[in-house]
Structures are given as structure tokens and as C-alpha cells.
Amino acid sequence: MIHLINKSGASVMLTERGAGIVSIVVPDRNGVMGDVVLGYRDEESYLADGPCAGKIPGRFANRIDGGRFTLDGKEYQLVKNHPGYQLHGGPDGFSNRLWKASQISDTEVVLTLDSPDGDQGYPGNMHVEATYTWGEDNSLTLSIKATTDAPTILNLTNHTYWNLDGEDSGSIFNHVLRINASRWLATSEALIPTGELAPVEGTPMDFRTAKPIGRDIKADFPALKYGKGYDNCWVLDGAPGLKLAAELSSTASGRRLEIWTDQPAAQVYTGNWLDGSPVSKSGRPYRDYDGVAIECQGFPDAPNHPGFPSCVLRPGETYSRTIIFKLFA
Template identity: 45%
Template sequence: MTKNSSVLLSEFKNIINDKETNLYVLRNNNGVEAIFTDYGQRLISLFVPDRNGNMEDIVLGFNTLQEYIDSKEKYFGATIGRYGNRIAKGKFSIDGKSYQLATNNGENHLHGGDKGFNDVVWDVKKVTENEIEFKRVSPDMEEGYPGNLDVTVHYHLTDDNELEITYKATTDKATHVNLTHHSFFNLKGEGEGTINDHLLYINADRYTPVDEGLIPIGKLEMVEGTPFDFRKPKPIGQDLEVKNGQLTFGNGYDHNFVLGESPKNNKGLVLAAKVIEPTSGRIMEVYTDEPGLQFYGGNFLDGTIIGKKGKPYIFRGAFCLETQHFPDTPNNQNFPTTLLKPEEEYSSTCIYKFLVDKKP
């Protein structure tokens, strides 16, 4: 079934809320493999080559469906919705009507609520050797959100070693939507130590500072002269010990960056970020048409979760780069809007592209 992975299909066969779960493998002509389950649309494994052609699984996760269900880390590899990131106090208003969402992150709403898109079984509508499509209708008032939201997420593993994710959604009532992908990456391989020595570039002059609850305070601040300046590649861990209130609030990096408008690839998507892992030579580029990028440095990993190879997932043992609209946009009129109306279609694209630096 899969050339690289020890993950067994039998460990992902189950029935959840009367829906059967399954496992799906995408391959391209270069031997890159992406393995998904329809439970939360999770990316279970992603095997990409190093400079010597050795394939390694670079996303954190588990060998069994039950571990995903039971884990205190709910978001490994999942699609996040209806709203990726936080909404202050779980409240917003549309056309004068107030809505109360689940508050599952202290007093705030995080990643869709108590049972977000990561906790449901999706319908698989299309499977080819290198493409898969997931569909679901999120019913009106699920987790407090208005409108029946019809969602399609399409994954394409190209022969350019890109994992291209395309999100589409329509609604029958005005609602807020902010979908994203939540893989935890370590370009050395999952469970292979810290990511603090990975070199990170983020295409952003500004970021959205937060309060102690990691809710944006409504300002766009310049990164220049702060630990949030990744406009030239630097080790992720380089400035983590700098005395900075924002790093204290996030226990490290857990912030939204305001992306630049260029350079763009041949599909018109902006280069949002680039990560270089010097030891293996693996490089990951992130492209998107979203205005923001959440960079999370694995600050809540603590070594108690054991991954696919039996190795602990240590503090700052992974990073996430989530393309998105900004956190708490429904309560910030100066942020690019996340409001979706019945006559509109939500559309978002994210590409994770994998390259290799041949020089050791």
C-alpha cells in the first residue's frame, strides 16, 4: 500500500458517528508520498527526500486512529475549521445579531470549537494516484456558527514535489470562515529533535501582536528591530531568549504575520515562507493567496507525546506555518474580512513545496 510508511490500513479502519474511516495514499513520480485519513482530513505522513535521496516522514502524528482520538494534541495534520485560530470570548455579531461560539481555549474560541473540522469524518469524493478531495456540509449553528457551510478541500501532490491544498466553501447564511491546515513539521524527520536550528524566512514586514490570551490587540506592528523579523533567513531559536513580552505571551512564537504581496509563483501565489534544514538539505516553501501566516514554534510540545517511530515529541520539536486570515478578524474591522455571504464563494490556496539543497 505504501513504500515508505509502517502505518497500517487496519489501524485506521473504524466507525465514528456512523461513518466509516479509511486511509488514503497519494504518490507522485518522484516517490514522494502523502498519507491521509478521512478523520479530520489528517495528513498522517509525508515522505520527502533529503540531499542523498533518503525519504523521511516530516510530519508529526500517530500510527493508529485511536491515538489521534485520544491525544491531548487534537490538531496534528488536520484541516481546521470553521475558523482557524482564535476568536475573542467566542463572540461576534453579523448584521446586528450576536453569536456565541464554544469557548475551548480559556475564555476564547480556538480552531472551530469543541468539535471542529478536525474531529469529524469527511466524505471522500475523488481519489486518483496523486489527488484526493474531501467534502462535508457543516450544519447551521454547528459550534455556534450560522449557516449551512458546504466545504470542499482538494489536495494535489504534484511532480514538482508540491502539496497543493485548495479550499472552497459556500453558505446559505452570512457567516465567518477561515480554513487552514495544521501539520506539525520537522524537516529532519518526525521526532528527530528540536527545530530551533531550522532556518526560517517569513515574507512579512508586520505582524499582529497579541494579549496574554493570544488575541490580537488590533494593531499591525513592524517586525524590524524585534525577534519577529524573519525577512532574512535565521535560525528559529536565534532570538527566543530575547526579553520580549510577545514571546512571553506565546511561550515563544505563536503569532500571525502580515504577508507581503510579492514575489509570486507562476500560479499567482505569494511566497509566504521558506524553511531550510541544513543537515538534511530539505527545504520547504509555502505559497498562498491568504493575507496572513501563523507561525507556531511547537511551544506546547513537552515530550509526553510519543510519535510514529516511538520517539517523544519534545519542546519545540516541530513548527507550523498555517496560511490564514488574521485571528479574531470578526472583531477587528481593520483586518481583511472573513465574512462569507450566500452569494459568494470562499476560496483559499496553500502550497507546501519541497526542495533539496544538494550542497552539504
């Protein structure tokens, strides 16, 4: 495990398995420290866990329809880990690999991973670097860079589950969420994008004004029935570049989270299938809806939708993305 700590005593724990976030310990409104991310009791539990808790999935986060795509006229068949699609880069994706950590200081670490040509069906030898920096203001910055020696596709994110009342506090239905997005990606029943950028207005997908996560989660709306809750991608408003993607808050603890990114979209997953996950740090099993993941990323299934932002990376180019988690109380 890798420990980052700032002068206030607030801390982050990371694992080389999947370059994942294991814990983030920050004060509530009364100054009481608490761990606000879901995670497991032992490091071994991070191998092949269904929730992908805290980790960096890849090479391609989210879904690719049929587990196949065409690039420069050549079709590639990926290793599928779900019927009809590949999720999060396949059964042995980046989230299950041991990354190599180099701790720079008490507040910074660089984790690297080399992915060979043909890995899970993807072309090109790829080198990835993920840098976590823990600020004195309780902000955690994740900077991800990658290069390749052959044309390929790439979509990287972080899959942390948040519970601002504490990781052992149960349902996040009372957490208040705002998403800076006026459109979302409509999907099939398998949660594969149809290609439609649908307006959120007048639907349960509208989080432009902050509202409790649980307010509409059981609404009679197809997307919510497909995933047993929110498991959808929002198209972030605003010009390209670093912007505020989402805000999450809890009136119970007084904690608040801002997520900033230069990614074009954010997948919000309300932990709809957490039942049966490994034993938590607190020793109890997590239940459905005990945490919410806000995954800043490129568009899912982008290689199969020419109208979506490109996810192609070519030799000589550097993939560079930033996600910042800012915590307040």
C-alpha cells in the first residue's frame, strides 16, 4: 500500500493493483476524520473484484459493443467479459494489473504500466503513467498519460465509489448531486449507447440543479430500469479544457466533493450491483447503493460511433487527461 499525507493529517491510501484509491480520510464539519471511499479489508480483494473499486480500468473504460471495433480499415476482436460487449478493457484489464509505483514525496506518487501489443485484443505496445498528487487543500489530482507504438484506442478513468458520510454508512440516496450536463447518452437495455445525445430536461437524468440521488432513482424511466438505478454517461457542458463536472454533498457530515476534469463526459454509477462484493474495510459487506462512482472519461463505445469524440491514439501522440477530486467540509 502507498500512503500520501498532508500537513493537516488528511490522507490517501493507494494500491499498485489497478493503480487504485483504497481510502481518502478527511474531516467532516466537526473536524472528525473519516474515510469517504469504498474499499476492501485486504489488498488481495482488489484482484478481479466486480465493482472495480477505486481503480483505473483500461485500456477502454466502459462498454464496447460486441467487443469489436474497426481502426484504419482493420477490425479488431477484443476479449469479451460480458455477453455482447467488453467492459472496462476485458477480464484482465488495467484494473487487475500490478502497476509499478515510484513515490516522489509524502504527497505524490507515479504508477506505471506497460501493456503489450494484442493485450485483451488491443493493438500497439502501450506505456501508461498515472500520477496522484495530494494537496494541502485536500484535493487529489490524478494525471494520466499514455503513449503507443501503433494506432490504438484508449479511454481511462478512475472508478472510486464515494460515500461522504463514511464508507461504512450505507445508502447514498440522501447525497445531493449536481452534474454540469444538459445531455446524456441514451442506451440500449445492455447500456450500450445508441448514438443519441438526449436532452436531460424533463427527465430523471436532469441534475443541472442539485438534487438527492434517491429522488428519482426508482422513477418509471427506461434507462433507470435497464441498470437498476443510474449507470449512465452525461455529456459535460462547456468548452474543452478543465471544468467542473460534478458536485456531491452530504448534509449529514457536511462534506462536499467537487470533481474537475478535461474529459468530455462523466459516467455516474450508483453502486446498483454492490451486493456480494469483497469484505469492506469496516468488516461488513457493502450493499447496493452504498456508494456512487463519478467516472470522468471519454464516450463509451466511441470507436463504433463516428460522431462521438475520437478515442484514437497514434504513435508520436501523448494521451493526457486530468481528474481532480476537491474535498471540503
